[in-house]
Amino acid sequence: MEQTKCHTVNKKQLIASIAKEKKIHPTQVRQVIQSFLDQLTECLSHGDRLEFRDFGVFEVVRRKQKIGRNPKNASVPIIIPERNIVKFTPSKRMRTIIDRVVQPESV
Amino acid sequence: MEQTKCHTVNKKQLIASIAKEKKIHPTQVRQVIQSFLDQLTECLSHGDRLEFRDFGVFEVVRRKQKIGRNPKNASVPIIIPERNIVKFTPSKRMRTIIDRVVQPESV
Numbered sequence: 001m002e003q004t005k006c007h008t009v010n011k012k013q014l015i016a017s018i019a020k021e022k023k024i025h026p027t028q029v030r031q032v033i034q035s036f037l038d039q040l041t042e043c044l045s046h047g048d049r050l051e052f053r054d055f056g057v058f059e060v061v062r063r064k065q066k067i068g069r070n071p072k073n074a075s076v077p078i079i080i081p082e083r084n085i086v087k088f089t090p091s092k093r094m095r096t097i098i099d100r101v102v103q104p105e106s107v
Numbered sequence: 108m109e110q111t112k113c114h115t116v117n118k119k120q121l122i123a124s125i126a127k128e129k130k131i132h133p134t135q136v137r138q139v140i141q142s143f144l145d146q147l148t149e150c151l152s153h154g155d156r157l158e159f160r161d162f163g164v165f166e167v168v169r170r171k172q173k174i175g176r177n178p179k180n181a182s183v184p185i186i187i188p189e190r191n192i193v194k195f196t197p198s199k200r201m202r203t204i205i206d207r208v209v210q211p212e213s214v
Contacts (some may be wrong), residue, residue, distance in 0.1 A: 001135075002211055007155060007156065008156045008158055009150050009153070009155050009157045009158070010159070010160075011157070011159050011160065012149070014143065014146055014157075016131045017146060018142045018143060018146065022135075022138045022139060022142055023141055024135055024138065024139060025145060028115050028129075028131055028135065028139075029139050030211060031131065032125055032129065032131060032135075032136050032139040032140065033139065034141055035125045035128055035129055035162075036121060036125060036140055036143065037159060037162045039124060039125065040162075041162065041204060042120070042200055043116050044201075044204070044208070045204045045207065045208060046208075047206065047208045047209070048114060048115070048116050049115045049116070049147065050115075050116045050117075050121075051115055051116070051117050051118075052117070052120055053117075053118065054144075055147075056193070058164045058195075060208045062207055069108075079181050083206065084205045084208050085208055086163070086166075086193035086195060086197045086201065087198075087204070088193060088204055090192075090193045094148055094151075094193065097148060097151070097152045098151060098152065098167055098191045098193055099122055099190065099194070100152065101152060101153075101154045101167045101191050102153070102154070105187060
């Protein structure tokens with residue numbers, strides 16, 4: 001990436017950067033990236049698991065009902081119903097890289 | 108995707124499918140996808156947030172220390188140290204699609 005400080009990066013910026021790096025026309029890059037994201041969504045919608053070496057795994061898992069709390073009004077419990085979620089598990093390589101990131105927002 | 112039942116889909120399969128759909132040489136598709144995944148990792152390593160419309164958001168967040176349990180030996184608590192994680196938040200469109208997936212594995 002060319003930016004030294006890019007807080008939020010979007011598809012358009014990544015496409016421009018890939019086109020420049022790989023010397024491929026931005027239109028083709030856009031087609032490939034869009035198709036990639038669409039097919040990923042499509043696979044997940046069939047309940048498939050997607051595995052990208054050195055990146056991570058995407059899968060759909062069922063999250064059981066749980067009781068949450070509104071942080072502004074902790075006395076009132078909120079029932080979060082059972083639902084499907086997309087679970088992303090980073091690869092070992094990604095985890096090692098991510099571990100070096102200093103002071104991201106705490107959750 | 109051509110497969111009607113593809114349980115685990117990998118990069119190679121997605122590349123072949125995109126190349127066919129978009130009529131772009133698989134080598135170029137591979138370059139674009141690899142560059143996309145590499146730059147995504149690179150951005151996350153700088154603490155950046157990545158936002159893809161209709162797909163979702165990737166970001167690095169700090170997870171506080173927590174006490175876990177070994178499901179096979181629940182009496183022994185396991186301390187999971189404070190660490191960075193990659194958080195993927197699916198878009199509203201993705202959530203709607205995912206909600207229709209029937210009986211994925213429960214967590």
